Amino acid sequence: MVADAEHQKLTDDGQRLTHTDEAQTEHHFLHPSVGHKSILVEMDPPTTFKTASFYRGAERLRDAGVDAITLADNSLAAVRVSNVAVAAKLKLEYGIHPIVHLTTRDHNLIGIQSEIMGLHSLEIDDILAIAGDPAREGDFPGATSVRDVNALGLIKLIKQYNTGVSPSGKDLDDRPNFCVAAAFSPKITNGVLATRGIKRKIDCGADYLITQPVFDIARVNELADAFSQCGLQIPVFVGVQPLMSKRNAEFLNEHVSGMSLPQSILDRMAQAEIDGNEHEVGLQIAEEIADAICDRFGGVHVVTPFNRYKIAAKLVTHIRQRENVVVSR
8 A cells, every 4th residue: 555645545336435525524544634644543441440541641642643543342352441432432522533443252243233333323433343352362261252253244244334224124214434444464475465365355345454563664665565566545554563671572473463573673672671771672663663654654553552652652753753854855
């Protein structure tokens, strides 16, 4: 996906979002102005009823210049405050545009559709459709991962509601304007980036992609080249995550599916542990990756490490300051 704003358009094929001025305002982050990069920041809702610091963090990110905050749906299968409830509060009380993650893990077909209808009633029409981490990996390993549909089926289900008719054929008396994101894990097989799955997600109705965090500038360029070669014409938000420590880097590299850290990054974090400046080096690496993303793409997806919103805000500020430098040249 080329970074230029003129390429960041969705296709109207009956399943897609019709591009009206109203839609562009509603999903503003998909239509950045020239010289402006769209920045999404992912946050995990709180795990307790002590939520004040979470909302302070969201305010700080808003003031730093984020375009939207994406809200995980019980990430790592850990029990958290409902992301729908958090999204409503961010929108109504803080003026922050939310993107809600919706998983197939926690809801059967009835529950998923209830969530979809509830989101529209709250005028929250941006959803990331994903399968979700397996329940066995979380707080309650005996819990059931429902998965009545897979992620592709969920994308189709959400977009069906845009017709004003439910999947069961009921007239809904309104036509939502859901815009659906699909997740993408940048995997290299035999030296080739696997892009076949992207077409399937687009065919199901995905309007834009959000990738897992990337920790290698070369991988950013591989992504951009591969997307260009396959003619991808929807916006892509490439993930970047500040590393907190050598241990954090090693864990992501060894235990998180789809993530791969180059040895040079692991070595830098190992040296940072010796020097006692792991947070600073982790942020510096993230800034380098973000610069590469901004050179090739129109959007960045910042993953907040352990909800350390101050670090995420520093990265957002870096991206915005970089824009000002580029514009002034």
